[in-house]
Amino acid sequence: MNMLYRPIFGIVVVLVFSAYFIPQKIRYFNSQTISLPPDKTQAYIVDFKDSIGIDTLFQVKSKEGYPISYYRNIKTSVCFDNKCRLLDIVLYWNITGRYLGFELPEKEFLSKTEHEPFVPDEYKRLNEILADSMSALRTLSYNALVPRYNAKTAHADGITSPSAPDVLEYIVKGAAYTTYIMWHFVYGTTQNEVENRTGKELSAPLLLKILESPNLTDKIWALNHSRNYLNQSPELQIKLFEVVDNKDYNLAERAINSVNLKETASDNLQILLVGKFAKGNYALKKLILSKLKEAPQLHNQTKEDLAHQLKSLNGELLGNVLDIFKKHDVNDAETCRMVAELLENDNSFISQKAYAFLKNIKIQDEVIENKLVKYKSGRDLNRN
Amino acid sequence: MKKIQRRAALSSIGAMSLGITALAKGEIVSEPYKIKKQTLKTDILVIGGGTAGVIAAIQAGRAGRKTILVENGSQLGGTTTTGGVAFPGIFFAWGNQIISGIGWELVQAAVALNDDTLPNFSIPHGKNHPRHQVRLNGQLYAMLIEEKCIEAGVQIRFYETPTQIMFKKNNWIVQTMGKGMITEIICNQLIDCTGNAYATSIAGFTVLREAETQPGSLMFEIGGYDFNSLDLKMIQARYQETIQKGELVKTDFRNNIVGVLKSKGDNISHVMGADSTTSESHTLANIKGRTSLLQTLRFLRTLPGLEKTKLVDMQNETAVRETYRIDGHYKITHADYVTGKKFDDAVSYSYYPIDVHDENGVVPDHLKEGIVPTVPLRALIPKNSRNFLVAGRCISSDRLANSALRVQASCMGMGQAAGATAVLANLQNKTPLDVSIKDIKEMIEAHGGIVPV
Numbered sequence: 001m002n003m004l005y006r007p008i009f010g011i012v013v014v015l016v017f018s019a020y021f022i023p024q025k026i027r028y029f030n031s032q033t034i035s036l037p038p039d040k041t042q043a044y045i046v047d048f049k050d051s052i053g054i055d056t057l058f059q060v061k062s063k064e065g066y067p068i069s070y071y072r073n074i075k076t077s078v079c080f081d082n083k084c085r086l087l088d089i090v091l092y093w094n095i096t097g098r099y100l101g102f103e104l105p106e107k108e109f110l111s112k113t114e115h116e117p118f119v120p121d122e123y124k125r126l127n128e129i130l131a132d133s134m135s136a137l138r139t140l141s142y143n144a145l146v147p148r149y150n151a152k153t154a155h156a157d158g159i160t161s162p163s164a165p166d167v168l169e170y171i172v173k174g175a176a177y178t179t180y181i182m183w184h185f186v187y188g189t190t191q192n193e194v195e196n197r198t199g200k201e202l203s204a205p206l207l208l209k210i211l212e213s214p215n216l217t218d219k220i221w222a223l224n225h226s227r228n229y230l231n232q233s234p235e236l237q238i239k240l241f242e243v244v245d246n247k248d249y250n251l252a253e254r255a256i257n258s259v260n261l262k263e264t265a266s267d268n269l270q271i272l273l274v275g276k277f278a279k280g281n282y283a284l285k286k287l288i289l290s291k292l293k294e295a296p297q298l299h300n301q302t303k304e305d306l307a308h309q310l311k312s313l314n315g316e317l318l319g320n321v322l323d324i325f326k327k328h329d330v331n332d333a334e335t336c337r338m339v340a341e342l343l344e345n346d347n348s349f350i351s352q353k354a355y356a357f358l359k360n361i362k363i364q365d366e367v368i369e370n371k372l373v374k375y376k377s378g379r380d381l382n383r384n
Numbered sequence: 385m386k387k388i389q390r391r392a393a394l395s396s397i398g399a400m401s402l403g404i405t406a407l408a409k410g411e412i413v414s415e416p417y418k419i420k421k422q423t424l425k426t427d428i429l430v431i432g433g434g435t436a437g438v439i440a441a442i443q444a445g446r447a448g449r450k451t452i453l454v455e456n457g458s459q460l461g462g463t464t465t466t467g468g469v470a471f472p473g474i475f476f477a478w479g480n481q482i483i484s485g486i487g488w489e490l491v492q493a494a495v496a497l498n499d500d501t502l503p504n505f506s507i508p509h510g511k512n513h514p515r516h517q518v519r520l521n522g523q524l525y526a527m528l529i530e531e532k533c534i535e536a537g538v539q540i541r542f543y544e545t546p547t548q549i550m551f552k553k554n555n556w557i558v559q560t561m562g563k564g565m566i567t568e569i570i571c572n573q574l575i576d577c578t579g580n581a582y583a584t585s586i587a588g589f590t591v592l593r594e595a596e597t598q599p600g601s602l603m604f605e606i607g608g609y610d611f612n613s614l615d616l617k618m619i620q621a622r623y624q625e626t627i628q629k630g631e632l633v634k635t636d637f638r639n640n641i642v643g644v645l646k647s648k649g650d651n652i653s654h655v656m657g658a659d660s661t662t663s664e665s666h667t668l669a670n671i672k673g674r675t676s677l678l679q680t681l682r683f684l685r686t687l688p689g690l691e692k693t694k695l696v697d698m699q700n701e702t703a704v705r706e707t708y709r710i711d712g713h714y715k716i717t718h719a720d721y722v723t724g725k726k727f728d729d730a731v732s733y734s735y736y737p738i739d740v741h742d743e744n745g746v747v748p749d750h751l752k753e754g755i756v757p758t759v760p761l762r763a764l765i766p767k768n769s770r771n772f773l774v775a776g777r778c779i780s781s782d783r784l785a786n787s788a789l790r791v792q793a794s795c796m797g798m799g800q801a802a803g804a805t806a807v808l809a810n811l812q813n814k815t816p817l818d819v820s821i822k823d824i825k826e827m828i829e830a831h832g833g834i835v836p837v
Contacts, residue, residue: 134507134515139646141612169511216506249481250504282832283484286492314831315446316489319535347448349537 029101112174204233434462436776436799437577443803445536467703468603473517485833487796600658602673712780714762732797
């Protein structure tokens with residue numbers, strides 16, 4: 001997808017551009033996190049501690065003041081077979097640090113080992129490779145781009161530098177070094193810098209915008225950064241809990257984990273969590289109960305909702321709920337009676353959980369006491 | 385003072401001349417140890433506390449059945465923990481979770497307690513399936529699963545192995561031998577989770593094996609070098625020369641010394657013929673793995689840039705991929721697996737590429753998009769057996785299907801299915817094959833598992 005703006009580099013910190021498109025440039029782009037038109041570009045001088053070192057990172061902002069993308073003008077050497085060539089390219093990042101795209105200066109093109117220019121499919125392939133954050137290029141070394149040693153062809157390898165067979169699927173054929181260098185720029189220190197810059201400008205509205213991105217990596221990024229913002233925005237709370245369902249485990253897990261300790265005290269959040277508990281699958285139920293266990297206090301409504309579900313829970317989840325009750329000193333007669341009913345369960349794993357909870361609670365309730373006596377005598381009978 | 389010392393010395397000499405041992409303060413003479421014999425009764429016995437066995441035992445315990453888990457090692461978890469292959473997979477297929485329940489719960493717990501992060505399962509793994517494996521702290525996982533077994537009321541018996549298994553009066557009588565103990569365990573339902581179909585074989589049922597099995601792996605970690613500054617061509621050349629001289633074995637590290645250095649030892653070793661079935665065969669596999677590592681370590685330290693190579697860590701057992709499989713009521717074939725055949729009696733899912741390691745390494749054959757294989761109950765039951773189930777890599781399957789079924793998440797799914805089936809068979813006084821599939825599925829789901837639809 002082509003972007004509709006072109007950045008211009010400058011020395012001054014803040015520059016303002018209008019959006020326009022230059023067709024003769026080679027440019028490949030992926031979907032942007034926030035689809036707002038560019039308004040301003042801000043330049044930051046950064047020591048990237050990569051092969052370029054001190055360089056400029058440009059941040060593009062929307063009219064509303066949201067960061068919408070970042071870019072760097074990369075000029076570096078690609079060296080192999082004792083020869084070096086200049087790589088001159090602009091690399092773009094989304095505000096979440098995700099690779100966004102690349103653009104070549106006017107009349108520039110990328111070429112392969114034998115100076116053969118890239119064809120459109122190869123640019124497309126390069127764009128796909130750069131978008132793959134999990135590529136094996138992360139662990140490959142620059143030296144490993146040459147084939148494994150083979151005595152018969154060792155001499156020829158040294159001259160032609162063909163790509164090693166096991167790296168072919170991760171690079172553009174004939175341009176292994178160029179692919180490698182670009183990938184490592186994309187996922188190098190710039191990515192962290194981009195994330196940090198966006199992190200400094202985070203707000204609940206910006207997080208809401210990022211959560212609207214169709215890209216899962218963006219959503220995960222937003223969820224990973226939502227801690228401490230939930231209490232500021234009911235809209236963010238609602239949006240965040242929209243992803244807590246049985247459809248996507250990663251999103252649900254991140255959303256639940258984004259609730260911080262202080263926020264777990266909120267009655268609204270507890271009600272949202274318990275609501276999701278009722279509908280969630282086993283894996284989600286476990287996560288939600290772990291989160292509720294962290295809460296500094298348990299709201300009455302939360303306690304009641306959980307207590308009413310006790311009968312339908314399996315032994316493990318029952319144990320988790322009783323642990324929460326124990327932590328929060330739940331010892332009222334109504335709840336304890338519900339627990340006491342489980343003493344009669346045929347499954348000894350469940351009845352033992354109920355007994356372990358009740359035996360340490362000092363409560364004067366005839367119904368509960370009778371059930372405890374009956375449970376103990378039945379257990380003793382089984383032992384004998 | 386001198387007088388007292390002299391008197392004590394004379395007393396000792398006197399005692400020695402009479403053949404009586406002189407005792408220091410606090411010492412007592414112990415009677416010669418007699419091997420302790422005992423009989424235990426239980427509803428369900430799980431033999432093998434590895435990836436599948438732990439889940440089967442917890443499932444049985446949580447369903448309220450009296451359960452014993454026999455493990456011949458010193459900790460639970462098998463390949464995941466003792467073997468060091470602490471990256472179980474794969475629980476998600478094509479964006480959906482296909483294996484959950486007790487296995488996933490334990491993985492979740494280990495991830496949370498170690499502040500680890502999960503891979504993004506929504507992004508397809510492409511040809512790189514390890515992206516969807518969950519990296520765990522293996523030793524932490526070993527402690528967590530032990531705790532969960534105890535919580536479920538499972539009686540764990542370490543250091544014991546079965547020596548005799550007989551079926552009498554609708555019960556299995558299993559004799560185990562451990563350190564100073566001979567135990568007779570009478571159980572109604574028996575689950576073989578040894579990985580080697582060892583209990584199945586002792587019980588007298590047919591087991592199958594390929595003429596050539598997949599190599600095992602000794603997991604280790606090396607360090608003390610900067611990979612990016614190494615002259616890999618020179619290292620490769622020296623490695624080949626050393627192999628030619630017969631000083632290193634080509635197959636020990638897949639003929640790939642760069643791979644050893646790059647992975648730092650992670651899942652790169654190949655111990656040809658590794659077999660953990662008996663103490664003798666497992667001893668051999670361990671010695672072979674350690675010998676090749678030691679020789680390779682010495683070799684590496686002779687190379688420029690690798691002079692300070694160090695062994696950072698090493699597992700104390702060679703992990704094994706393939707040994708024996710049962711001859712079950714149904715044998716899952718390669719075609720079944722790669723087409724994702726939906727069996728009427730499917731009790732769990734499996735998902736992994738066909739993954740046969742050989743002397744050259746491994747080239748996984750990935751499943752086509754949307755394919756999710758299933759595991760029929762019949763493949764977990766040996767022919768002609770009663771009250772007997774298996775779970776784990778010894779599942780009835782052909783070699784290619786087995787190369788995918790053998791992985792940890794699939795074994796966890798099978799473990800829960802076998803545990804649930806054994807519980808119902810015990811409660812209903814039936815043999816597993818006669819238990820209703822609907823009942824089995826309901827029990828698995830009640831305990832958080834996912835069953836094929």
